[in-house]
Amino acid sequence: MSRIVALETTDIRFPTSLSLDGSDAMNPDPDYSAAYVRIVTSSADGIDGHAFVFTIGRGNDVQVAALDALAGHLVGRELEPLLDDMGATNRELIGDSQLRWLGPEKGVMHMAIGAVVNALWDIKAKRAGLPLWQLLSRMSPEEIVALVDFRYLTNALTPEDALQILRDAEPGRAVREQELLATGFPAYTTSPGWLGYSDEKLARLCREAIADGFGQIKLKVGADLDDDIRRLRVAREVCGPDFPIAIDANQRWEVSEAIAWVNALAEFGIAWIEEPTSPDDVLGHAEIARGVAPVRVATGEHAQNRVIFKQLLQADALAVMQIDAARVGGVNENIANLLLAAKFGVPVCPHAGGVGLCEAVQHLSMFDFVAVSGSLDGRMIEYVDHLHEHFVVPTDVQGGAYRAPLAPGIGMEMKAASRAAYQFGSSDAAA
């Protein structure tokens, strides 16, 4: 038996705004940041749990304060009962009635709970000697269902529905795991498309993306229609007529504006329009989906919890579901999100990029393929070539595919030297 002895937090900020990497129509100058948590235990095995909330700069200190507020729940507790029933552990943290008032289940407090849940999963996976995707993929359907909080979901997804989905996928698990290990999981890249780049840089990065084997690129749009038309023309010319090009408005538009803008770009062949409007606007997304068809609507990186995903699916408001590893209540809530997508037959193409999001979210897609949806059809994970060097297990993307990580853990552990160098206030960090 061991105990949790500390919940150590760090405010880490990278000065990415200096290069305009990551600039889009809503976020002109992000400093990619991590409100980082490390769970330290009394165990002789030396294993600790690492996770973070991703932010884009200011406010990362508020996110750290929210992580600190969870220490009272965990420090001093016996570790094994928490790890042995991660469903109960997740429900206990999400269910704190006083903390719940700060959301409920959304924003700063919910993301902090998600990070702490993820850090516990990191310990669990490291103890098992398995990467998260493999740990989850080797659980029984019953064990997986027990991880999920079905509160507010049962009018769309019941535990019985979830069990059926998982059982249907069970016979093919071994074959798909071999396929995944052999060929990896498809990736697409956003690297060419940031708003701050010149047309020359856009064209060069498009050529590189195709040469690197990516199956799709994505361009940021929404600041200026004429600019978007020009940039899409450049990208389409470089990529050829059939290569998938998605666009991303980062919540910039009103509903009617989204419909008009996307229709004005449709001639260039749009794989999907991502985040056309407020991430809270389920009915607005549904209206947009009807108004821009056959262009598909994608959203989810800012979907605050499973209740929003449930409604987006119920309302036919999205055709591509984009989970994020650090936005919702951790691995457990993302399993609920994967099961919802499977129930409605919608492909999950996770949001990634930022700092460490690629490293983290690949595990969820790989678990989805092996044990939930059982399909790669229309599935791919976003890839952005930023800041991977700071991670103990950096993503390994080759030939346009994420290679399945084999190192134990959830993939969110940042190198100690990077954590120290980019701690807020140190000389390398964002000002």
Added chain:
Amino acid sequence: MSRIVALETTDIRFPTSLSLDGSDAMNPDPDYSAAYVRIVTSSADGIDGHAFVFTIGRGNDVQVAALDALAGHLVGRELEPLLDDMGATNRELIGDSQLRWLGPEKGVMHMAIGAVVNALWDIKAKRAGLPLWQLLSRMSPEEIVALVDFRYLTNALTPEDALQILRDAEPGRAVREQELLATGFPAYTTSPGWLGYSDEKLARLCREAIADGFGQIKLKVGADLDDDIRRLRVAREVCGPDFPIAIDANQRWEVSEAIAWVNALAEFGIAWIEEPTSPDDVLGHAEIARGVAPVRVATGEHAQNRVIFKQLLQADALAVMQIDAARVGGVNENIANLLLAAKFGVPVCPHAGGVGLCEAVQHLSMFDFVAVSGSLDGRMIEYVDHLHEHFVVPTDVQGGAYRAPLAPGIGMEMKAASRAAYQFGSSDAAA
């Protein structure tokens, strides 16, 4: 010209869990708390701005950290330009792209921005020598429209729609202000209905509520159906067959459960069912509204922002809209919410109680009556008789009506002695 010299914050917690005041099916042991902000200026007039975010205990420190994170936006700034264009001030704070990532426009960070916006309104109202409701009610329709951020609203409410609503109400303003000053704004009381109370206490408090002139009571439900049937029978016997009794489930139920539970209680005559399920579940509320008709659905105290209210109205998911003074992005966003309700013809009956929420939200309802909806029909403000003694201008409820406050300001200023006595960590505060 004066400057903002400090944004002073305090973590204030009252030990209300000791008496079970405020206990409901989701919140068994709240410690009513305020993450308090005071804006100090260099002006010789001695006026400072007071506001707070209401929480129920743990996490109040996180909310204070979010207030502190806004100091960089305001300290050192010239005050008059901020106060002269509160629409722009509000949009600037809401629009900080890095802080926005923490929501967007929801949870801890959004509520903090709301409190700071409100504290600025407090200064503006005190400088004008007017209570907030009167300050707003004397603005022109054009000035009021300029306060509203219409982002994400225009498929339901345009600036032109808002202007028309306000112009239609303009001729009757003076008459309604006189009516309000003469008779006050109707109140209902939740005091009898907390789950922790005995049947005897419930019956006694029902009798007192009627004797005090309240036009409606509300009972907490949702923990145990048999208990709810027994308590509603007690209340109905005491109140007589025609007295309005609302019920409040505080988000306890699944959609199907809500429909079945409410229908099982319908024989007792239900004025409205409040917060039947997740506050995020627009489509769920719509399904419940259809399933429990003619019982009306009320919600909104946890609606995170105007985008949720917009959808609840679009989907016919609520019949009573319950704004909260401290949940959304301050006075400005609540003006948007009042305009949305007026556009859809739905009455606003604000959430209050907690600590200081009655003092604050009455201003918004009174403004709604004088200058927006122009109606008292079906409108009333919740009243709970807790903790009013800590405020500089406590609510004055007589004969079941809120008397219109005449003291300058927004009503959220807590007495300095109370702030000191209940500062977290002091001997009187919640542990």
